[in-house]
Amino acid sequence: xxxxxxxxxxxxxxxxxxxxxxxxxxxxDGERFEIVVVDDGSTDDTPxxxxxxxxxxxxxxxxxxERHKGRLLEIRRGQLPLETPGSFARPLQLTYARIAKxxxxxxxNIGIALSAAPLIIFADDDIxxxxxxxxxxxxxxxxxxxxxxxxxxxxxxNLEDPFSAxxxxxxxxxxxxATGNASVTKHALVEAGMFDEGYTVYGWEDFDLGIxxxxxxxxxxxxxxxxxxxxxxxxxxxxxxxxxxxxxxxxTAVYFYKNHPLRWVKRFTLVENRAVRALVALLGRGxxxxxxxxxxxxGGVLKLVVRYxxxxxxxxxxxxxxxxx
Numbered sequence: 499x500x501x502x503x504x505x506x507x508x509x510x511x512x513x514x515x516x517x518x519x520x521x522x523x524x525x526x527d528g529e530r531f532e533i534v535v536v537d538d539g540s541t542d543d544t545p546x547x548x549x550x551x552x553x554x555x556x557x558x559x560x561x562x563x564e565r566h567k568g569r570l571l572e573i574r575r576g577q578l579p580l581e582t583p584g585s586f587a588r589p590l591q592l593t594y595a596r597i598a599k600x601x602x603x604x605x606x607n608i609g610i611a612l613s614a615a616p617l618i619i620f621a622d623d624d625i626x627x628x629x630x631x632x633x634x635x636x637x638x639x640x641x642x643x644x645x646x647x648x649x650x651x652x653x654x655x656n657l658e659d660p661f662s663a664x665x666x667x668x669x670x671x672x673x674x675x676a677t678g679n680a681s682v683t684k685h686a687l688v689e690a691g692m693f694d695e696g697y698t699v700y701g702w703e704d705f706d707l708g709i710x711x712x713x714x715x716x717x718x719x720x721x722x723x724x725x726x727x728x729x730x731x732x733x734x735x736x737x738x739x740x741x742x743x744x745x746x747x748x749x750t751a752v753y754f755y756k757n758h759p760l761r762w763v764k765r766f767t768l769v770e771n772r773a774v775r776a777l778v779a780l781l782g783r784g785x786x787x788x789x790x791x792x793x794x795x796x797g798g799v800l801k802l803v804v805r806y807x808x809x810x811x812x813x814x815x816x817x818x819x820x821x822x823x
Contacts, residue, residue: 499615499616499617499636499639499640500529500530500531500532500614500615500616500617500636501530501531501532501615501617501618501619501632501635501636501681502531502532502533502534502609502613502614502615502617502618502619502684503521503531503532503533503534503619503620503621503632504534504536504606504609504610504613504618504619504620504621505517505533505534505535505536505609505621505622505623506535506536506538506602506605506606506609506622506623507535507536507537507538507540507544507623508537508538508539508540508599508623509540509541509542509544510540510544510623510624511540511542511543511544511546511547513623513624513657513728514535514544514547514623514624515547516626516657517623517624517625517626517627518533518535518547518578518580518590518592519580519587520626520627520629521533521590521627521631521632522580522587522588522589522590523587523588523629524627524629524630524631524632524633525629525630525633526632526633526636528588528589528590528591529591530632530636531591531615531619531632531636532590532591532592532593532613532614532615533578533590533591533592533593534592534593534595534609534612534613535548535592535593535594535595535609535623536595536597536605536606536608536609536612537594537595537596537597538597538599538600538601538602538604538605539597539598539599539600540596545594545596547578547594548574548578548592548594550576550578550579551574551575551576551578551592551594552574552575552576553572553573553574554573554574554575555573556570556573556612562607562611563608563611563612566597566604566607566608566611568598569597569598569600569604569608570595570596570597570608571596571597571598572595572596573593573594573595573596573612574593574594574595575592575593575594576591576592577589577590577591577592578590578592593612593613595608595609595612600695600698601695601697601698601699602693602697602700602703603693603694603695603696603697603698603703604693604695604698606620606677606693606703607692607693607695610684610687610688610692613684615684616683616684616685617635617636617639617681617682617683617684618681618682618683618684618687619632619635619680619681620677620678620679620680620681620704621677621678621679621725622677622678622727624727624728625651625678625679625725625726625727625728626654626660626661626725626726626728627679627724627725627726628661628723628724628725630723631649631723631724631725634649634721634722634723635647635649635681635723638681638719638721639681639683642717642719643683643685643686644686644715644716644717645682645716645717645718645719646674646675646680646681646682646708646711646716646717646718646719647680647681647682647719647720647721647723648671648673648675648676648679648680648718648719648720648721649679649680649720649721649722649723649724649725650665650669650679650720650722650723650724650725651669651671651676651678651679651725651726651727652664652665652666652669652724652725652726652727653666653668653669653726653727653729654726654727654728654729655728655729655730655731657728660726660728661726663726673704673705673708674705674708674709674711674712674718675704675705675707675708675711676704677703677704678725678727679723679724679725680704682711682716686711686714686716687707687711689714690707690710690711690713690714690716691707691710692707693706693707694706694707694757696753696757697750697753699746699749699750700743700746700747700750701746701747701748701749701750701751701754702747702750702751702753702754702767703750705754706754706757706758709758735801737787737788737804738788740801740804740805740808741785741787741788741804741805741807741808741811742808743808744804744805744806744807744808744809744812745808745809745811745812745815746812747808747809747812748808748809748810748811748812748813748814748815748816749812749813749815749816749819750812750816751767751768751769751809751812751813751816752767752769752812752813752816752817752819752820752822753816753820754767755767755769755822756820756822768809768810768813769813769817774806774810775810775813778803778806778807778810779807779810781803781807782803782804782806782807785807785811787800787803787804787807
C-alpha cells in the first residue's frame with residue numbers, strides 16, 4: 499500500500515517550507531508516498547515554493563473535481579527539491595493545488611480527489627513529523643484497513659528544534675478523527691461522504707467526519723506516531739487574531755451541533771452553557787482587548803477570556819446564522 503499525505507495551507511509559507519523538508523527525510527522509499535498540498539487562497543508568497551513543479555490538468559481519474567472546477571486556480575505536479583540544513587533530504591513527489599479561499603473542508607476534499615494512493619494521511623501545515631511518520635501509518639493499515647489511525651500531536655514553541663518538546667497534558671486529544679495526525683483509506687472517506695463543505699471557516703469539520711466514519715463501522719486506533727505542532731510563543735499572543743479564530747470556531751460549533759444534536763456534542767461544544775457564557779461576557783465586555791496589539795503582560799486567565807469571548811460570540815452568531823434558538 500502507498501500513501502498520500504494531504505496538507506491544506508493558508509498564508510503559512512515560512513513554516514510550511516520547514517515542515518515539507520522533514521518529509522524529505524522519511525525512512526521510507528520515496529515511491530511509497532506523495533505529498534498533496536492544497537493552498538486555500540493564500541495571499542502571501544506560498545505559490546513560490548512550488549514554481550519548480552509543472553503545471554498540469556486534472557487527470558481523467560479525478561471526476562470528483564468537476565464540482566470544484568470553479569475554485570481550482572492551478573495544479574502543479576512533479577518532484578520538489580528540498581534543502582534541509584545539515585541533512586540530505588530527498589526530493590518529494592508532490593502535487594500542489596491552488597484554490598480560491600473556500601475553507602479547510604473543501605481544501606481537504608480536493609486534496610483527497612487529487613491523491614493517487616489508497617491511504618490518506620492527514621497533517622497540517624504547521625506539523626513537523628518524525629522520520630518514521632509515514633511508515634508507521636502505513637504499517638497499521640497493512641493489518642486493518644477499516645480503521646482510523648490517530649497519532650500523537652505535541653505542541654512546540656521551538657521553530658528551530660521542534661522535536662525538543664515533550665508531551666504535556668494539554669496535548670491529549672480524544673477525537674475519533676483529528677486531522678493534524680491521522681490516516682484512513684480513501685475508500686472509507688468516500689463511503690462516509692468526505693468532509694462536509696458547509697464548514698467554511700475554522701473548526702469541527704474533522705469531528706463531524708469522525709462521527710460518519712464511526713457510523714460506517716470503522717475503529718479508532720491510537721499509535722505512538724509523532725507530529726509536533728508549532729504553536730508560536732505566548733509573547734506573540736495577538737488578541738485580535740485569537741478572537742477572530744475562536745469566533746469562527748464558535749460559529750462552526752453551532753453548525754456541528756445542528757448536524758449532530760447529540761448530548762455529548764452539546765456538552766463538548768458548550769453551545770448551551772449559559773453560565774460560562776455570561777461570566778465571559780462580563781469579563782470581556784465591549785471586547786476591550788481588541789484595541790491591544792499584544793497582551794504580553796497578561797496571565798493565562800485573561801488570555802482565556804479573549805479565547806472564550808471570541809468563541810461565545812461565535813456561538814451567538816452561529817445560532818443566528820443557522821436559526822437555532
